[in-house]
Amino acid sequence: MSSHMTTIDTSSWPFDTVLVANRGEIAARILRTIKALGLKGAVVYHSADRKTPALAIADQAVEITGETPVAAYLDAAQILAAARQVGAGAIHPGYGFLSENADFCRAVTDAGIAFVGPTPEQIELMGDKVRARAFVEKAGFPVAPSAIEDDDPATFLERARALPLPLLIKPAAGGGGKGMRVVREADQLESEIERARSEGQRYFGDGRLYVEKFIENPRHIEVQVLGDAHGNVVHLFERECSVQRRFQKIVEETPSPALDEKLRNEICETAAGIARSAGYRNAGTVEFIFGESGGEAEFYFLETNTRLQVEHPVTEEITGKDLVAEQLRIAAGEKLGYEQQDITASGHAIEFRIYAEDAAAGFTPTTGPVLRWKVPTGEGIRMDDGIVEGGAVTAAFDPMLAKLVIRGADREEARARADAALRDLALLGCKTNTAFLRRLLNHPAFIAGDVHTGFLDANPDIAAEPELSEATLHKLLATAALTNRPMRDNADLTPDLHAAIGHWNN
Amino acid sequence: MQHGFKLLDAEHDIGLSRAREGYRLHLNQGDERIEIPVSLIQGEEGDWVLNVNGEVDHISLALDGDDVFIHLDGEVYQLTFEHALQRLAEMSAGAAADNVKATMPGSLVSVAVAEGDHVKTGQTLLVMESMKMETTIVSPRDGVVQSIQFTPGQTFDKDAVLITLEPEAEE
Structure with a gap:
């Protein structure tokens, strides 16, 4: 990727300073590209994030405040003020927070600052699941059978009842799996709709819903697209993101083990076609639900994410394209400058999300100090992380700490490298999911590439804490005793003679 | 030793x-x-x-x-x-039931009671959020709310004391 960077000339760009309105690993990752392009990088931060990598990389950092740390990162006015303060000509929103907020996008643009993302109108269209779906259907692309409340609220329940079970209820303004509910029994539909509505209202301030055909054991396959302001759109192949817990992705890879060349081409061209229909500008992702019925593969449009995705690095690893650099070029008004056939992929890449959570306890979040953060190194290993030793993992933010991205000549090589890397990776002070991820990537179904979004629920043994062997227990207790000051002092006070006699106790 | x-x-x-x-x-x-x-x-x-x-x-x-x-x-x-x-101390602990603790780290969504309120077993004390899901915390016994440690929006770690009930009077 670095060789590609040197060919990008930023001297004619309308901005030389970019403000990153995000935190954690993604703020650090975006800032690295900004700096590699020879631009100045600035970042906003809440005091809880003072000890994070992004602040060390940024040329300037502006503190923002809020009732909660998350609220600070959602405060558009403070972020705009910070942009003016550092003289930023562009704002990169990262993912989450304000990245898909049309009002923020508009406010940034109105302030004469380039928003590194789509237009506000595109966020409004593609960011709204219901509108996006209607648009995609009208443009002639495949969508799943569904009932949309907005079409006619009075008949919503009736129309939902007419769909074949099982069904999936989703908030119209949703994301990240929040408020989604599966309904398998007809008599539960009404109460589940009410529950989904109250969750949607609470999380998104919007209780509108839609219900669609739920595909059993579906795969989640998405396609990376890039569009410039001049109407050029390309795709950068697919990512398979089927390994999920609570509808959130844990492991993503490319290419998808589920697709042959024909299907890959079909799904990627569909995604590019959807983006082209919308005149899409920016890096974006078109998500599909992929399943099989009667031996036939089927895929339906799910939603579009009008931002950089968490899992974008796997695409970068196989295509050699720096997606953040491409986003910045597009925001600067440049043309893509390449055609679909110029984009090639080689090898296989897998991303593992490192979460502060206890897999065996239902993936509940964990907190603690970052006493030691051991990052693996070696061929094909890329680590995008957002924590440093001396910092802490708190309940204030999302529990995703880092992303381990592994590249190999093929899937098997990537998997073997990942196993070794995950063995070396360690956070001391706060429990993470690394041991769980190793069990997962060594599971026969994962090895075979045979996964679906319900895979972890169907295989709870992967998340379960393995039985501690006696040998391991002895090693742990020995270490605990030997590093414990009172125990060691006590032992050292005892004359060797006594110890040598043996059978000494207490 | x-x-x-x-x-x-x-x-x-x-x-x-x-x-x-x-x-x-x-x-x-x-x-x-x-x-x-x-x-x-x-x-x-x-x-x-x-x-x-x-x-x-x-x-x-x-x-x-x-x-x-x-x-x-x-x-x-x-x-x-x-x-x-x-x-x-833990072996002879009788005070455990006075403290209502967080079973996982998270943030406080809402408080359903006020200090001094009489509450019944199973009554909703507060709603917390963790993992983007809400959990209702109910009273472990009948009693009186002595203190509430957090306000909505605040975050806490696992095992943080959320609400303290007044110690039960000796029989």
Whole structure:
């Protein structure tokens, strides 16, 4: 990727300073590209994030405040003020927070600052699941059978009842799996709709819903697209993101083990076609639900994410394209400058999300100090992380700490490298999911590439804490005793003679 | 001298004594008390070389108060040193039911009661959010709300005391 960077000339760009309105690993990752392009990088931060990598990389950092740390990162006015303060000509929103907020996008643009993302109108269209779906259907692309409340609220329940079970209820303004509910029994539909509505209202301030055909054991396959302001759109192949817990992705890879060349081409061209229909500008992702019925593969449009995705690095690893650099070029008004056939992929890449959570306890979040953060190194290993030793993992933010991205000549090589890397990776002070991820990537179904979004629920043994062997227990207790000051002092006070006699106790 | 360590919710009584070379770990195996030769020496870059009964492992470790974190063979374990006095106190603890604790880290969504309120067993005290899901915390017994430690929007760690009930009057 670095060789590609040197060919990008930023001297004619309308901005030389970019403000990153995000935190954690993604703020650090975006800032690295900004700096590699020879631009100045600035970042906003809440005091809880003072000890994070992004602040060390940024040329300037502006503190923002809020009732909660998350609220600070959602405060558009403070972020705009910070942009003016550092003289930023562009704002990169990262993912989450304000990245898909049309009002923020508009406010940034109105302030004469380039928003590194789509237009506000595109966020409004593609960011709204219901509108996006209607648009995609009208443009002639495949969508799943569904009932949309907005079409006619009075008949919503009736129309939902007419769909074949099982069904999936989703908030119209949703994301990240929040408020989604599966309904398998007809008599539960009404109460589940009410529950989904109250969750949607609470999380998104919007209780509108839609219900669609739920595909059993579906795969989640998405396609990376890039569009410039001049109407050029390309795709950068697919990512398979089927390994999920609570509808959130844990492991993503490319290419998808589920697709042959024909299907890959079909799904990627569909995604590019959807983006082209919308005149899409920016890096974006078109998500599909992929399943099989009667031996036939089927895929339906799910939603579009009008931002950089968490899992974008796997695409970068196989295509050699720096997606953040491409986003910045597009925001600067440049043309893509390449055609679909110029984009090639080689090898296989897998991303593992490192979460502060206890897999065996239902993936509940964990907190603690970052006493030691051991990052693996070696061929094909890329680590995008957002924590440093001396910092802490708190309940204030999302529990995703880092992303381990592994590249190999093929899937098997990537998997073997990942196993070794995950063995070396360690956070001391706060429990993470690394041991769980190793069990997962060594599971026969994962090895075979045979996964679906319900895979972890169907295989709870992967998340379960393995039985501690006696040998391991002895090693742990020995270490605990030997590093414990009172125990060691006590032992050292005892004359060797006594110890040598043996059978000494207490 | 016996010492206790907690590992994965289990307690282990162990002792340590000096051997001619290194140390001896005293621990229970079934009904038996056994001894194992052990040693731990500093290796490179903050890592350690552990020898237990002749078996050598390269480990990483970090200490934080009474906690020791150990990275051994791809897994990280946490052991907590149990002070003798604290163990005694916990055994005779009657105060536990006065404190309503967070079962996981999260943030407070809403509080359904006020200080001084009389509450019944099972009555909703507050709603917390963790993992993007809401959990209702109910009263473990009949009583009076003495204090509420957090306000909506605030975050807390696992086991944080959320609400304290007034101690029950002695019968």
